[in-house]
Amino acid sequence: MATREFRSDFDVIVAGSGPGGATVTRELARAGKRVLLLEWGDRPDIRGSFVQLASMVRRPGRGVLFTPDGLALFRNITTGGSSMSYYATAWVPPVEEFKRYGIDVTREVEEVQSELPITALPDELIGPFARLIMASARDLGYRWEKLKKFVYREKCRPNCDKCIYGCPHGAKWTARMYAEEAVGSGATLLNGARATRVLVENGKAVGVEFRMNGEEQKALAPQIVLSAGGIGSPVILRASGIRAAGRDFFFDPLIGVFGAAKGIRGGREFPMATGCHFEEEGYILSDYNLPAPLYMAFACEVLRFDRAFSHSRTLQIMVKARDPLGGRLTNRGGVRKRLSAADKDRLHQGCERAKGILKHAGAKNIFRSWYIAAHPGGTVKIGDLVDSNLQTEIENLYVCDCSVIPVARGLPPVFTILCLAKRLARHLSA
Numbered sequence: 001m002a003t004r005e006f007r008s009d010f011d012v013i014v015a016g017s018g019p020g021g022a023t024v025t026r027e028l029a030r031a032g033k034r035v036l037l038l039e040w041g042d043r044p045d046i047r048g049s050f051v052q053l054a055s056m057v058r059r060p061g062r063g064v065l066f067t068p069d070g071l072a073l074f075r076n077i078t079t080g081g082s083s084m085s086y087y088a089t090a091w092v093p094p095v096e097e098f099k100r101y102g103i104d105v106t107r108e109v110e111e112v113q114s115e116l117p118i119t120a121l122p123d124e125l126i127g128p129f130a131r132l133i134m135a136s137a138r139d140l141g142y143r144w145e146k147l148k149k150f151v152y153r154e155k156c157r158p159n160c161d162k163c164i165y166g167c168p169h170g171a172k173w174t175a176r177m178y179a180e181e182a183v184g185s186g187a188t189l190l191n192g193a194r195a196t197r198v199l200v201e202n203g204k205a206v207g208v209e210f211r212m213n214g215e216e217q218k219a220l221a222p223q224i225v226l227s228a229g230g231i232g233s234p235v236i237l238r239a240s241g242i243r244a245a246g247r248d249f250f251f252d253p254l255i256g257v258f259g260a261a262k263g264i265r266g267g268r269e270f271p272m273a274t275g276c277h278f279e280e281e282g283y284i285l286s287d288y289n290l291p292a293p294l295y296m297a298f299a300c301e302v303l304r305f306d307r308a309f310s311h312s313r314t315l316q317i318m319v320k321a322r323d324p325l326g327g328r329l330t331n332r333g334g335v336r337k338r339l340s341a342a343d344k345d346r347l348h349q350g351c352e353r354a355k356g357i358l359k360h361a362g363a364k365n366i367f368r369s370w371y372i373a374a375h376p377g378g379t380v381k382i383g384d385l386v387d388s389n390l391q392t393e394i395e396n397l398y399v400c401d402c403s404v405i406p407v408a409r410g411l412p413p414v415f416t417i418l419c420l421a422k423r424l425a426r427h428l429s430a
């Protein structure tokens with residue numbers, strides 16, 4: 001079947017509209033570049049419902065990927081990528097560490113801070129469970145603080161737990177906002193367009209092949225940026241001849257620890273509003289606050305049917321750990337990485353600490369969830385498969401998303417991705 005050529009008067013093609021892709025596209029469009037943004041997912045209005053989230057993640061191989069251990073790795077295939085479900089925690093990038101790779105993002109950090117609402121939530125937006133957990137942790141001597149969030153406070157509501165569903169109130173900054181701004185500045189967004197391969201001529205990237213409406217199509221441009229996420233970008237790179245992509249990566253495994261609260265009700269709260277980073281131990285603890293249907297699914301998964309209907313009386317703590325680089329992806333994006341004994345031990349230690357905090361808060365009947373993950377990255381590392389300008393060995397082919405982060409930190413990566421994307425856009429506009 002012949003490949004149809006999509007209109008080809010673009011300066012740059014970006015594949016993927018998560019935090020990396022949406023930011024590069026926005027910056028380039030604002031600088032007057034003609035940008036084509038290919039996005040595999042669609043762009044439904046956010047209803048803020050469990051049903052909508054379930055419809056996004058229900059298809060294995062798309063919204064959820066399973067490792068051989070049965071760990072579920074979640075991502076959103078939709079305009080805005082996983083920022084549609086993220087908890088909006090803004091963790092400052094490791095500026096000094098990036099300097100070792102010849103990358104200085106000082107200016108970009110300042111730019112992001114001045115453009116986006118990065119702030120800890122005011123007390124009235126922090127729910128009773130998060131407050132109780134914070135008080136208990138502090139009482140035990142931990143430096144448990146409010147965490148910084150990408151949140152428009154005036155739009156955020158108390159007694160709301162819809163962040164993970166995409167925030168129907170527009171209170172949480174998401175990459176979809178940048179994708180929409182990019183379109184407002186002249187970028188072309190194609191939804192339902194899955195990039196499959198980069199077209200290369202004489203060692204230079206010249207276009208992208210993609211599938212849309214069941215048809216093979218291609219678009220041409222002198223610069224290509226892959227921003228299909230920690231799993232998506234290496235899959236496209238492999239199909240384009242860079243076979244080493246998708247090896248030795250991280251995904252930041254996590255578990256939930258739950259306990260029955262005494263004399264207090266809540267549960268509909270902003271998640272991850274407060275927490276504590278145990279840097280040496282390699283994990284972070286925070287309040288978790290899964291909405292009721294998700295909590296129920298987590299409880300049933302570990303056969304705690306007795307606790308499945310106790311959401312409004314259950315304190316929740318998330319333990320998220322740093323996992324060492326390892327594993328490999330299959331050519332179709334299958335995740336072949338097992339948690340090592342050390343990974344499990346790290347999570348177990350975090351879990352014991354979380355239990356101590358819950359017990360001190362008066363919780364009983366404590367149990368933990370199975371493993372999940374939500375930050376796949378390091379699959380196309382800086383200093384390995386991309387240089388300090390995020391360019392691959394193929395000239396004019398760049399990667400900009402969580403894939404390029406070279407070290408496992410076990411920390412929320414979006415702020416870092418935004419800075420790298422702004423820096424790349426500056427490089428491409430120059």
Ligand SMILES: Cc1cc2nc3c(=O)[nH]c(=O)nc-3n(C[C@H](O)[C@H](O)[C@H](O)COP(=O)(O)OP(=O)(O)OC[C@H]3O[C@@H](n4cnc5c(N)ncnc54)[C@H](O)[C@@H]3O)c2cc1C
Nearest residue numbers: 016018020040081082087088089195229232401402412414
């Ligand atoms: C529940 C949850 C909570 C989280 N909380 C936080 C948090 O509080 N703070 C934080 O910093 N991070 C958080 N994260 C992680 C964060 O959302 C991701 O690390 C971030 O979105 C990654 O950005 P990205 O640009 O690398 O890719 P993604 O967000 O994965 O975006 C990739 C985009 O590419 C598209 N795509 C994929 N393949 C193709 C293809 N072949 N062709 C075209 N398009 C394609 C996808 O549909 C998607 O839109 C959370 C994640 C989840 C799931």
